Amino acid sequence: MSSNPEGVQPDENTYDVSAIEARWPAVWDDLQAFAPADDGSRERRYVLDMFPYPSGDLHMGHAEAFAMGDVVARFYRQQGYDVLHPIGWDSFGLPAENAAIKRNAHPAEWTYANIDTQATSFKRYAISADWSRRLHTSDPGYYRWTQWLFVRFFDKGLAYRRNSPVNWCPKDQTVLANEQVVNGACDRCGTPVTKKSLNQWYFKITDYADRLLEDMEQLKGSWPERVLAMQRNWIGRSEGAHVTFRIEADGGSPASDVTVFTTRPDTLYGATFFVVAADAPLALELVAPERRAELEQYREQVKGLSEIERQATEREKTGVFTGRYAVNPLTGEKLPVWAADYVLADYGTGAIMAVPAHDQRDLDFARAFDLPVRTVVDTGAEDAADTGVATTGEGTLVNSGELSGLDKATAIARAVELIEEQGTGEHTVNYRLRDWLLSRQRFWGTPIPIIHCPSCGEVPVPDDQLPVTLPEGLRGEALAPKGTSPLAAVEEWVNVPCPSCGGAAERDTDTMDTFVDSSWYYLRFIDPQLDTMPFDSDAVNRWLPVGQYVGGVEHAILHLLYSRFFTKVLFDLGMVDFTEPFAALLNQGQVLNGGKAMSKSLGNGVDLGEQLDRFGVDAVRLTMVFASPPEDDVDWADVSPSGSAKFLARAWRLGGDVTSVVGVDASTGDRALRSVTHRTVAEATELMEANKFNVVVAKLMELVNVTRKAIDSGVGGADPAVREATEAVAVLLSLFAPYTAEDLWSRLGRQATVATAGWPVVDQSLLTQDTVVAVVQVQGKVRDRLTVAPDITEDELRELALASEQVQRVLDGRGIRPVIVRAPKLVNIVPA
Numbered sequence: 163m164s165s166n167p168e169g170v171q172p173d174e175n176t177y178d179v180s181a182i183e184a185r186w187p188a189v190w191d192d193l194q195a196f197a198p199a200d201d202g203s204r205e206r207r208y209v210l211d212m213f214p215y216p217s218g219d220l221h222m223g224h225a226e227a228f229a230m231g232d233v234v235a236r237f238y239r240q241q242g243y244d245v246l247h248p249i250g251w252d253s254f255g256l257p258a259e260n261a262a263i264k265r266n267a268h269p270a271e272w273t274y275a276n277i278d279t280q281a282t283s284f285k286r287y288a289i290s291a292d293w294s295r296r297l298h299t300s301d302p303g304y305y306r307w308t309q310w311l312f313v314r315f316f317d318k319g320l321a322y323r324r325n326s327p328v329n330w331c332p333k334d335q336t337v338l339a340n341e342q343v344v345n346g347a348c349d350r351c352g353t354p355v356t357k358k359s360l361n362q363w364y365f366k367i368t369d370y371a372d373r374l375l376e377d378m379e380q381l382k383g384s385w386p387e388r389v390l391a392m393q394r395n396w397i398g399r400s401e402g403a404h405v406t407f408r409i410e411a412d413g414g415s416p417a418s419d420v421t422v423f424t425t426r427p428d429t430l431y432g433a434t435f436f437v438v439a440a441d442a443p444l445a446l447e448l449v450a451p452e453r454r455a456e457l458e459q460y461r462e463q464v465k466g467l468s469e470i471e472r473q474a475t476e477r478e479k480t481g482v483f484t485g486r487y488a489v490n491p492l493t494g495e496k497l498p499v500w501a502a503d504y505v506l507a508d509y510g511t512g513a514i515m516a517v518p519a520h521d522q523r524d525l526d527f528a529r530a531f532d533l534p535v536r537t538v539v540d541t542g543a544e545d546a547a548d549t550g551v552a553t554t555g556e557g558t559l560v561n562s563g564e565l566s567g568l569d570k571a572t573a574i575a576r577a578v579e580l581i582e583e584q585g586t587g588e589h590t591v592n593y594r595l596r597d598w599l600l601s602r603q604r605f606w607g608t609p610i611p612i613i614h615c616p617s618c619g620e621v622p623v624p625d626d627q628l629p630v631t632l633p634e635g636l637r638g639e640a641l642a643p644k645g646t647s648p649l650a651a652v653e654e655w656v657n658v659p660c661p662s663c664g665g666a667a668e669r670d671t672d673t674m675d676t677f678v679d680s681s682w683y684y685l686r687f688i689d690p691q692l693d694t695m696p697f698d699s700d701a702v703n704r705w706l707p708v709g710q711y712v713g714g715v716e717h718a719i720l721h722l723l724y725s726r727f728f729t730k731v732l733f734d735l736g737m738v739d740f741t742e743p744f745a746a747l748l749n750q751g752q753v754l755n756g757g758k759a760m761s762k763s764l765g766n767g768v769d770l771g772e773q774l775d776r777f778g779v780d781a782v783r784l785t786m787v788f789a790s791p792p793e794d795d796v797d798w799a800d801v802s803p804s805g806s807a808k809f810l811a812r813a814w815r816l817g818g819d820v821t822s823v824v825g826v827d828a829s830t831g832d833r834a835l836r837s838v839t840h841r842t843v844a845e846a847t848e849l850m851e852a853n854k855f856n857v858v859v860a861k862l863m864e865l866v867n868v869t870r871k872a873i874d875s876g877v878g879g880a881d882p883a884v885r886e887a888t889e890a891v892a893v894l895l896s897l898f899a900p901y902t903a904e905d906l907w908s909r910l911g912r913q914a915t916v917a918t919a920g921w922p923v924v925d926q927s928l929l930t931q932d933t934v935v936a937v938v939q940v941q942g943k944v945r946d947r948l949t950v951a952p953d954i955t956e957d958e959l960r961e962l963a964l965a966s967e968q969v970q971r972v973l974d975g976r977g978i979r980p981v982i983v984r985a986p987k988l989v990n991i992v993p994a
Contacts, residue, residue, distance in 0.1 A: 177811035179778035182905045186914075187285060189904075195915045196239075196290040198246045200704075207243035208705045209235040210684055210744075212713030212721070213250045216276035217257055220283040222753040222760060222770050223714075226796055229786045229898075230750045230855070231712035232289050236897045237850050238709070239290070240921040246705055247290055248687040250297035251277050254305075254676045256334060256350055259606040259641055266638035269606040273300060283771070287779055288900045290917060297690040299679035300606070304686065306629030307696035308679055309611040311728075313622040314735060316612070320366045323620070327441050327507055328599060330358035335643025336603045337362060342720075346470045357441055357465045363610060363672065365598040367727045371397055372591075374726055377741055384746040386793070389718040396719050398594020403427040403578050405515065405587040407436060407488040409499065412450050420444065420488065423510035423592045426517070427581065428573035431562040432538035433515040434528065436488040436497045440464045440481070442507035448499060450485025457482050457501055464503045472503045479504060479527040490515075491586035492563070492577075502527060508596055519545075522552040538562045539570070598724065600675040605632065605641050605648040607673030615660035615667040624661050630669065647671040680721055681728040684708055684743060703739045711744035714752075722747075748853060751795035753786075760798075768798050780899035781807040787898050788859040810902045813866045813895060816888045817909030819879040824911045831883025833932070835872045838865065839887040840928040846894055847921070855898075862894050885910070890922045938963045938989045940972045956983040963989040 190196070198206070211231035214224060235247035258269035265272065277298060284291070297304055315321040329338040333353040337360065342349045367374075375397055378390050402425035411417040420438075424430075438445045440457070441464050449457045460482045464472070471477065481502030488497045497515070504523050505514050518528035519537045525546055528535050535547035541557035543549075559565045559573045568576060581587030601610070609630045611623040623630055633655045641648050650656060650671040660667035685697045688705055692698060713721075722744070729743040752759060755766040773782050784806040789796040828836065842865045849858045869887040873879045889910060896903035896916045907916035931952050936959060938946040946968040950959060960983050963969060969991065977994035 177814050177902075179780075179807075179901075182901045183286070183779060186901055186904045187288075189914050190917075193915055195917055196235075196245075196247060197292045197294060198244045200244065200246075200701075204242060204244040206246065206705055207238045207709045208246045208707075209238060209710045210248070210687070210708045210712070212711070212717060213252050213680070213683060214280060215252050215255060215257070216273055216280055218276055219279050220287070220770055222768050222773075222798065225287070225770050225773075225782060226753050226786045227713065227750050228284070228287065228289055229783045230748065230792045231710075232783075233787060233855050233897045234710050234712065234748070235290050236900070236917060239918060240893060240896070242920065246295075246687070247292060248295040248297075249284065249289065249291040249293065250295070250683060250687065250690075251280070251299065252676065252680050252683070253277060253298040253300040254607045254673075254679055256336070256604060256606070259604055262606075263638060263641050268634070268637040269641070270300065273606075274298075286774065287783070290900070295687050295690050297683065297686055299608075299676070299683060302629045302631050303693070304683075304690075305608040305679070307686065308608045308674065308682070309623070309628050309630060310625060310696060311682060312608075312611055312674070312678070313625070313628075315365060315731065316620075316622055318731070318735070320369065320731060321363060322366065323361055323363050325359060325361050327357045327359050328362055329355045330360075331355055333643075334604075335645050337599060337601055343469065346467075354466070360601075362599055362601040363670075363674075365600055365727070367598045367724075368593060368595055370727050370730050371399065371593045371595050373730055373741075374595075374723065375399055377726070377730075380742050381745075381747075385744075386715070386747060386749055389715060389722070389747060389749065392718045393723055396595060396723065400425050400592050400594075402590060402592060403581065403587050404511075404590045405430065405491060405581055407491060407497075407515070409448060410487045410489060410496065412486055415448070415450060415486065418447070420448075420513050421511050421587075422513050422515050423590065424515060425592075426520070426574065427577040427587070428559060428562070428565060428568075428570060429517045429520055429538050430490060430492045430515065430577060430581075431565065432517040432519050432536050433490055433495075433497060434518060434534040434536055435516045436499045436513065437481070437502050437505045437516050437524075437527070438484070438499065438513040439505040439507040440501040440503050442512035444507075444512055445484070445501040448484050448486050449501070453483065453485040457484065460501065467503060469506060472506065473523075475522055475526070477504075479523070479530045481527065481531065488515075491581060491584065498533070500527075500531070509594070510592055518552070519547065520552055520554055522554075525550065525552045536561060598675075598727070600678055601672040602675055603643075603645070603647045604673055605636055607676060608679060609649065610670040610672050610674060612670040613658060613660055613667045614670060615663065615665060617665055618660055618662040618667075621660055621662045621667070627661070647673065649673070677720055677724050681724045682732075684711075684725070685732075685738075697737075699737050699739075702737075706738065707740050707743055707745040710746045710748060712748045712750065715749040718749075748792055750792050751790065754795050754797045754799075756799045757797060773803065777803040777807050778810075778901075780810055780902045783900075784810065784859065784898050787855045789856065791856055792853055809863060809866070810895075810899055812870065813862075813891055814902050814906050814909075816866065816869055816873070816891060817906045819873045820885045820888050820910055821880045822882050822885045824885075826882040826885060828882045828886035831881045831886060832872065832877040833883075833928070835868065835877065835881070835883040835887055836925075837928045837931060838868050839883070839890050839922075840924050841931075843890055843894070843922045844924045844929055847924070850897075858894070859898060862891065862898075865894075866891055889919075892916050893919050893922055934986050936963075936986055936989060938966060938969060938991070940969060940991045941993065942990070945969050945972055950986050952986055954986045956985045959983055959985045959989055963991065 235245055239245045253273050258273045261272040262269040329343050331348040333351050343355050347354050404421050406419050406421045409418045440461055481500045484499045486499040488499050516524040518525040518535045538561050539557040540560045541553040541555045543553040546552050559568045565573045578589045611630050613621045615621050633652045656668050685702055688701045725743050732738045733741050760767045781803045785801050785803040789801045842861050846858045892903050892907045903916050933949045934952050936948045936950050946966045960981050979992045979994055982990040
């Protein structure tokens, strides 16, 4: 690293970035500057960054995200809070396993080598973290408690196994949750996802659907609205009715009842056919014997389609007739039962009543197979049978028996009454949310602590036998995907006595989704070394909920929803006294280059280490913060880290020009400079609380300029107001550029560390300006600046402006049009 970053020229007061960065880390460590006291002497505040995955060294995205979180932590510390700001790694996961296969190694080797690399980079980046609380989710001391929590969920009936069609990645040979399928492909490797029937473990998150929705009221105003909207839509609460249709007996197939969910029971009279999901077990149960072969062939086709493809409105509709008929409970009409791919097996009951006049996908299917279309809601639009466009708006019921003539809301209520009276349905609430599929057929994850016994069934591993550790011998090709977990091949690990009866039994060979690990890590940070329980409830209740959580919006559904679910379960178990884990959420944007996301394929990647070497840590941090509001993207092609470096050198040099002694009475200093300093601090306080960090930097730059002017051409470096202003610069700068701020603080004769110096106290009497500068324009060009009283009248300001020598010289005797006056800031004069 060069001694001076690009754009900064050495002078008699050399700003030596290398020396400054080398000087302070040991001091901070010796002082334990960033470890909370946790003694009750100050109000506690927990600031947390979404912990990183150790995929390699830090990149530009880390630089932005962790700069933002550190700004918040440092601000709260300066405000006098006892701040907890820990760091750790989300260290289980598929990339490590794939790397191990490629390198003929164990996943732990790649994982922990990357953690060490990232830890070194984080320390260089001057994150004000409490390193004594460092944790890794792949440590047995951590996943012991992940397993312990799984057993608590199992005992409460919230962890269960069932056979179901699941998303399957053929390349990674593992199950994917719905949230991990992006545009029909695996979110990790991009391979098209297929369906496969497996016996899998689930968490019953649907039991908490209503609470997940209702408790969002606690988060309004402190979480981004778009994140709340995304979670609301993912949970997808909808009110409607369960309606039971009798499937008529046919040949060797007995009669049976099938229930569907509909949000529009008022349209029962418009149902002209019935559809079951082709891949649902129900389809095989209903199909007539002579149609079975056709259905099975069709089911094979459906396996290759993603849910997004199946539900796409523009896709041609396909299906097969099952040879069976469903009886409409209100009309007695026989409806043909079809199996089709546009109905999903895991939504509702996996079957629907099709009302083609008022649902576009039903209409497209009806037109494809020449099925009847019957209008039952008069919306004023043309008949869907003629136009091919379903009518979905409000209207009056028609062709609907006693429902005819009713409006939508009244008709829905009456339809529910009718089916409840005859015992063929009831009002119900449905959710888009599905139970959380957590089984993974991979090695590098938390083993599921269940033993399968032929006599006792599913038996949890006793607490005193936890953790169930991963076998050490597997590495390289032994980890390669084979459709079952690599753990299944390790017989000495799999075969164990049943904890209940002592008979021969087998361990579960799946591992947990890594989102389980990250759904409770914020609790473990309170005491990562605790070995008697996952966390101390009293300590957790003192610190949580997290005061400020910082991370990317890409985690809006998965991680945040799962963490909220975990917290509610732990509340019900009496382990925590709060129901939401994160009181406030800040989403940072992406770091782009040339308007596009950085990637190797585009060749537009920017190496963070090279940027740190070239410009210095503080310049990169400051650039990230100054570029835009935290939630906006930063385009590295449009910013100037060299400009940031020049500013930092200018701020740092102030320290060498302050000649008054430490502790001098600032009230004896220049009032004008003191007013600027105190207004800057007051404005910065409000801006920080509003997360407008970039504007705080702009205000800080203005203060540096004003202070420099005071030194060079004003009251001089000996004035107490100059020391006050420069010390304020050091404290404010410590939020964004900790190395430079610490060195500046030292040059001012202050003891380390500026990080805990305390936020400057604002003197309210100095916030009222004695004078302001009024700009005088002639024909739009500035011709003079007048120092005037803030309460000057428009007439007084007009008179002063017209009397200005510069203005008189420009007018040169010409008349003028009416003068525009905006007291006390502006006068605009236009010659006649």
